[in-house]
Amino acid sequence: MIVVHDKAILVVGAEGSGKTFLSSKLSAKGVNAIDTDSVSGLSKWIDMKGNKVRFPVRPSQKWFKTHKFCIDEKKLRVLIKKRPVVVFALSHNIPEITEMFDEIYYLKVSIKTLDKRLRKRDGKAYSGIRQLEYVKKLDTVAKKKGFTILNGASEPEVLLSVITRHVNMESNITISEAKRSDSYGVTDLYYELYPKRQKGGIAKVGTPLLKSKTFVAREGNKVVGFLLATFTSYGKSRYGYIEELVVTKKARGKNIGSKLVKEALAWENELGAEVVHVTTDDAQGFYKKIGFRNSTENSWFLWTPKNP
Numbered sequence: 001m002i003v004v005h006d007k008a009i010l011v012v013g014a015e016g017s018g019k020t021f022l023s024s025k026l027s028a029k030g031v032n033a034i035d036t037d038s039v040s041g042l043s044k045w046i047d048m049k050g051n052k053v054r055f056p057v058r059p060s061q062k063w064f065k066t067h068k069f070c071i072d073e074k075k076l077r078v079l080i081k082k083r084p085v086v087v088f089a090l091s092h093n094i095p096e097i098t099e100m101f102d103e104i105y106y107l108k109v110s111i112k113t114l115d116k117r118l119r120k121r122d123g124k125a126y127s128g129i130r131q132l133e134y135v136k137k138l139d140t141v142a143k144k145k146g147f148t149i150l151n152g153a154s155e156p157e158v159l160l161s162v163i164t165r166h167v168n169m170e171s172n173i174t175i176s177e178a179k180r181s182d183s184y185g186v187t188d189l190y191y192e193l194y195p196k197r198q199k200g201g202i203a204k205v206g207t208p209l210l211k212s213k214t215f216v217a218r219e220g221n222k223v224v225g226f227l228l229a230t231f232t233s234y235g236k237s238r239y240g241y242i243e244e245l246v247v248t249k250k251a252r253g254k255n256i257g258s259k260l261v262k263e264a265l266a267w268e269n270e271l272g273a274e275v276v277h278v279t280t281d282d283a284q285g286f287y288k289k290i291g292f293r294n295s296t297e298n299s300w301f302l303w304t305p306k307n308p
């Protein structure tokens with residue numbers, strides 16, 4: 001198979017064919033995907049004379065017959081410079097923009113299914129498929145132009161693997177600090193990691209809450225024990241960690257260790273920790289006595305800058 005690194009792929013489909021959903025799925029996978037409807041200023045409505053017009057509040061079927069929705073070709077050309085790119089679009093000037101793309105797919109969905117999906121999406125506001133005439137024409141355009149026809153009712157993952165089969169994803173992988181806009185992608189991954197957890201809430205990747213606190217035990221003026229605890233929350237998991245705990249040998253056996261842990265757990269609890277972890281070999285009995293139990297979930301691995 002020839003893998004081309006800089007392909008521009010176009011996916012055409014009617015409103016309700018799943019373009020926005022597929023585009024967001026691809027973005028979450030790190031692919032440069034563009035849903036043309038969500039790029040402001042990229043498309044415009046024009047009348048029969050070619051003049052730009054405002055989209056009416058309640059457009060009638062007649063209005064749709066006398067107006068066209070067109071993508072600005074110049075702007076699109078600039079937008080797809082960064083390759084590989086997958087563009088999801090529906091516009092009356094599809095035939096004019098096809099030459100910019102290396103591969104073109106038509107996401108074919110029956111009128112009946114579109115109707116069902118849009119009814120569900122728009123609820124009471126739904127008044128029928130808006131550009132019905134054009135949706136019907138799309139089939140002819142796709143056949144005439146030789147677009148690869150995809151069954152839009154297939155599973156999203158199947159569709160995506162076909163659409164991107166010639167895209168070398170590797171070439172598009174970058175590692176960077178998460179931005180606020182990555183929250184949805186991170187949330188999806190969270191449920192991939194914990195499929196059984198109840199859904200709700202969005203990961204706050206731009207603003208994770210990380211706290212730490214050091215507790216000390218004093219005998220007179222002398223510090224005889226310390227505990228370092230951390231707390232992490234990113235809108236999904238909220239958990240604590242006992243990083244360090246030590247009581248000086250001479251002071252052991254006087255409940256100092258237990259008191260330090262108790263204070264730390266109260267602090268974690270106040271912050272909303274759902275679980276507090278600790279790893280230990282020598283003090284397993286100590287932690288069991290004060291209410292910790294063996295985790296069935298983790299076994300720990302470690303890394304050091306120099307091996308072994």
Ligand SMILES: CC(C)(COP(=O)(O)OP(=O)(O)OC[C@H]1O[C@@H](n2cnc3c(N)ncnc32)[C@H](O)[C@@H]1OP(=O)(O)O)[C@@H](O)C(=O)NCCC(=O)NCCS
Pocket residue numbers: 242243244245246247248251252253254255256257258259278279280282283284285286287289
């Ligand atoms: C583990 C440590 C902090 C405990 O401190 P401490 O002040 O002696 O503990 P406490 O007096 O509060 O002990 C509470 C109970 O745990 C028991 N216990 C304490 N250390 C224990 C150990 N290592 N193994 C098994 N039981 C232990 C105590 O006997 C006591 O039991 P009791 O209530 O029946 O009397 C201390 O031994 C220490 O600093 N150890 C070396 C460092 C270490 O292992 N830190 C933990 C790393 S996460």
